[in-house]
Amino acid sequence: MRFRIYVLLISILSLYANHLFAQEVHSKEIVLLRDFLTEIETKHNVKFSYNDLLLKNKYVDTNINGVDLKKILDEISNQTNLNFEIIQDRYIIISEKTEKNSSNHICGFIYDSLTKEPIEEANITIYGNNKGISSNQNGFFKLQNLKDNDIIEITFVGYVTEFLNVKDILNKVCINVYLKHENTVLDEVLISDYLSGGIDKKSDGSVVISPQKLGSISGLVEPDVLQTIQLLPGINSPNETASDLFIRGGTPEQNLILFDGIKMYNSSHFFGMISAFNPYIINKVKIFKSGTSSEYGNHTSGVIDIETSKEIPTRIQGGFGANMTHFDAFLNVPLGKKIGITVSGRRSFTDFYKSTTFNRLSKKVFQNSVISKNQETETDSFEDTNDFYFFDVNSKITYNLSSKDVLTFNYLLVRNKLTYIFKTKDSDTYFTKDFLEIKNAGWRLKWDHKWSDNVVQNTSFYSSEYDFSYTYNGEFNFGQSFTQDALKSNLIKDFGFKTTIENKINDKTTFFTGYELVNNDVSYKIHRGAANSTTNIFYTIEDANNNNTHALFFNYGYNNRNKTIFNLGVRTNYFTLADKVYLAPRVYFQQQLFPKFSVKTSFEYKQQSIGQIIENHTSDFGLENQVWLLIDNKELPILRNNQYTLGFLYKSNGTIFDIDFYRKNSYGVTSFTRGTDGSVRSFFEGTGKVNGVDVLLKKSYTNYDTWINYSYSKSTYTFEEANNGQPFPGNFDITNSFLWAHNLKFGNFSFSLAWLLKTGTPYSPPRRIENNGTIVFGELNSRRLPAYHKIDVSSSYEFNFDKKKRWKGKVGISLLNIYDRTNILSRRYTNVSNGNSYSVQEMDNLSLGFTPNVVFRVFLK
Known part of the structure; x- marks a missing residue:
């Protein structure tokens, strides 16, 4: 020391x-x-x-x-x-x-x-x-x-x-x-075109996706960054969404997602179906599954670091387009030779036009919710109104103060709104209104200073605000007046300061150090009430906490022309709410044994002081029942995680074989998280373990790429008070996942196809139901749903509007699940009363059926 x-x-x-x-x-x-x-x-x-x-x-x-x-x-x-x-x-x-x-x-x-x-x-x-x-x-x-x-x-x-x-x-x-x-001879790129054009593997073990260089991606009409990440082995979305990413068994709230340094607590539109990031302004997306740089903290699973370009264009550039769910536009404008501005916006048109694509997505999103139940039971006496829309806005100003100084300012706003009304047509006998809004906003001011050719300092101030609001009001007049109401709010305010110094000692050695201070202010409130002429019943649960995280981090990097790669990082975290200091070391090492064959290994230890729990107080609506809260290490333990990996890499003449064996151990896990909710009915503290293998085999030809991803993952949890103290699979454990993908590029035409096959998720079978309606379950998550499989196809064609090739166009089509396979994503059970007794009802969450989408775009280069 x-x-x-x-x-x-x-x-x-x-x-x-x-x-x-x-x-x-x-x-x-x-x-x-x-x-x-x-x-x-x-x-x-x-x-x-x-x-x-x-x-x-x-x-x-x-x-x-x-x-x-x-x-x-x-x-x-x-x-x-x-x-x-x-x-x-x-x-x-x-x-x-x-x-x-x-x-x-x-x-x-x-x-x-x-x-x-x-x-x-x-x-x-x-x-x-x-x-x-x-x-x-x-x-x-x-x-x-x-x-x-x-x-x-x-x-x-x-x-x-x-x-x-x-x-x-x-x-x-x-x-x-x-x-x-x-x-x-590249310093940073270890493998170009790791999967296809625009996806590279870096020498620090990360994978970088450049959306502007991507061709067709199977099932995607546009380069959705969070959907594209799921092509990598070891990254799954059991719910078939863009945002619910399970990286090597870790749950989504354990991932760190940054957009130009702004932490994202909501990274999607339409309840996870579309990512919240406009791909046409994104320069690169960096993904860590292991061996994470010490620069990143307060997470225990993967890192997704999204960056927009800071280059000032020499002339006006931009584009606009639309698909079957939303339209967007972006513009890059030079305001002189030293200042440039980028603005972009996307908005759905679902509140005034509901396309076939939107209806297919809606069917999946709203299944087993109040909305779908009302539609199933709706008669001529009732009517409903479902108004939903989303939008996002991004802006960035870049100012080259001098040859050594660059100043940038970013602003981001992501918003989703849903208003649902269900009522009787010709009377005020029955009226309900559900209103849900999710907002994530943030800004960052960053200063990059070049002290010399080898020493660069980056300093930034940033803020992120997450605001979740749900309200329910019901009025019923059957003889006497009866009202109900419910409320859930969840507010996060982050403010941070970060400065780093990178010193390139020589062409092989780099030393990186920095300090970060983050203030987290988190509150939530849950309320329910019911009243008639004689009775008024209600309860409220609320909490608010504040935490400062002080982090000092160091990183030593050595790269001998990709023959020997060694990155050693150390991060110290002090959480004021828990009043405890944690050490978080990270190591990544790769050695070339033969000209085309290398061995690699990594280790990392991480901590997290903010997380999500599942609440059932306002779950009647059937959407979004997670709550963010700070971890004080008293009622809830600080979440800790370590991961070990060992792998091998072979690359030669268009052939890549990449394999990683890994083990993850988690501590401070509770039974009220997505990984275990519903399996364990009481609050317990326990541990988690994931053993897995990620395999990639790719072959490239002149205009054609094909690759196979295979992942084996066994994710288990252990609570002494549950399941007789024996380990049981997590709710989203997918033991085997197999993807076979094909990309063809021929002139201006691109074609992509992928077949996905994976093990069904586990569920707990019911054993019996008590007279009071309590369901008694058998061994936790001891059965599995049928295997999941589908084929997705995408195709696009690019063309020029003028001889100078400044105005370009693109048309594309995507077909999800082309043989319309009905896949069961998850299964749960609820009780149903007939007035005298209870019975068990099975509730399945189904995947998307056949879903088409088309796109038309215009670019100004």
Whole structure:
């Protein structure tokens, strides 16, 4: 521990000393040319392009008369014997002065061969003598004083080196050079196109999804990020939703989901069926199943870190489109050369038009609820109104303060509203109204500062607010007036501060450290009441708590060109409500044993001070019966978890074989969570265990990818007071899951198909029912539902509206469950009274049947 403290202090003192030294140099009139050029770039809004060797050990006298840029450059040229050539107004190329004929020249633009985006800071040199320059922000370069037999070498980290013969392109119009990716030399990417284009595996063990690069995904008409994540082995949604993600047996509330640093407590629309994130403004989605970076805290399962782009566009970009549930639009606008803004919005049209797709989704969502029951029993005497809609809004402002500073501000709002009324048509005999609203809003202010080429500091302030509100009112007039009411509210207010420093010591070693403070203010209230002319019965349950989490974290990373990868992280968490400090170490290690074969292992230990419990007080409506609350380590224990993994990786010539064996142990588990609710009827504290294997086998051809995912997972819980103290399967335990997927890309046409087969979830069989209506169950979760299987298909076609290819279009179609298989997702039992006695009624929650969807989109590039 002392050694870590000494290292941290030395790093901080070094940064401070460098800062003081920089101040001392700049206080003089004679300064390093490189530093003076940086000041000119900021003051005059220009960008210099040069070879580092040209500026090595060069100093200039800054006592220059006048403020005109050209005069300043002329004076520097006289002092340093360098040429300054202004290209495209604000880009300036620096080269050596020479008396030779400068008419022999070449110029060009360098682009990424896949994205067609310009590559900045690519090295363009004359082969053999290291003379050259770097490309500017637009990928532009120009070389002069060339000989006919010179060879130009173009290099950039992560790309295949390109060689050009000068005699073939000398004195011609500027050429375009497209650099190809070279996966074997990338620092971060371990495997490109891990499943398909736009899905990569990183050297830290995470998987990154880039929605803008995705092709067709089976069953998806648009690149829904949370649905796409379910293609990865070890990630399941037993409820067939986008948001209820069970990552290696962990329950959804144990996942950490971030959107531009804003914590999401509700990540879906339409009660889980659609993710709450607009994919067209998302740059990348980073997913950790194990070996999580120490930067992430207060969760015990997976991490889903979603980021939008912070690049300022050079021109207006955007798009709009619609499918069978909602429409959306987004816009990227440059407000000058240093400021850019992104805005986007999505809204359902379900409150004024109910499509076939929406009706299929509604049938699944509202089954076994008051809404479906009323519709089943509705006669000519009753009528109902079901108004539901959702929308989300995102905005982001990016401001490049200088070449070393970037300021960004994000705002997010996600909202779902449902109003349901059921009443008699021609009288006030019977009237009920249910109103449910779910809102998640947040903002973040972030400052990125580059202390040097190797040291970067990121500092942010952020806030997240989750607001759940449900009210019920009923009025009944059968002889005498009778009223009922119910209420449930759940409010979370988060405010946080986070700062990190990343120091790239060399091309193999990185040191990362930071501090985070988060304030959680959580409250809930549950109320029920009933009244008539003589009786008034009601009760209220409510609670409010506040917790501060202080976290200090460190991470050491070593990567020897992906041959040896080692990440060691330590996080300390202090929860003020529990008044306890926890240590959370994380390790990820990978070693290449043979050129195409590697072994990997990881360990992590985590804690969580906020969670969900299931409440049954307002469950009559049949939707959303979870409540978020803070864990005080008294009535509810802090949730703890550790995970061990061991795996192997083989990759060669379009073939990938990736396998992980893992074990997870959970402590502080209670019987009022989604994993055990309904199985155990009393409140107990226990433990959880998951043993599993995740397997991926993929083969790629030129235009065709196919892969198989297989996951084995055995998730069990143990409570001493329940099931005779014996372990029993969790409610959402899926022992076997098998996915076979196919992606075909042919020109502008994309096609995707996947077949999913998995074990049914467990349930507890009823043994008998008592005279008072109590159901006595047999061994907990000792039986299983039939196997689940379906085939999903998607297809899309992209086209151009104009010759310049700025306006692009896309049409697509998806077909879920094309053979209309009726899958049972879960089963529970309730009692039914006939007036004299009770009987047991079986209630099954069914999957989506055959569900089509179509999309039409327009993009402005």
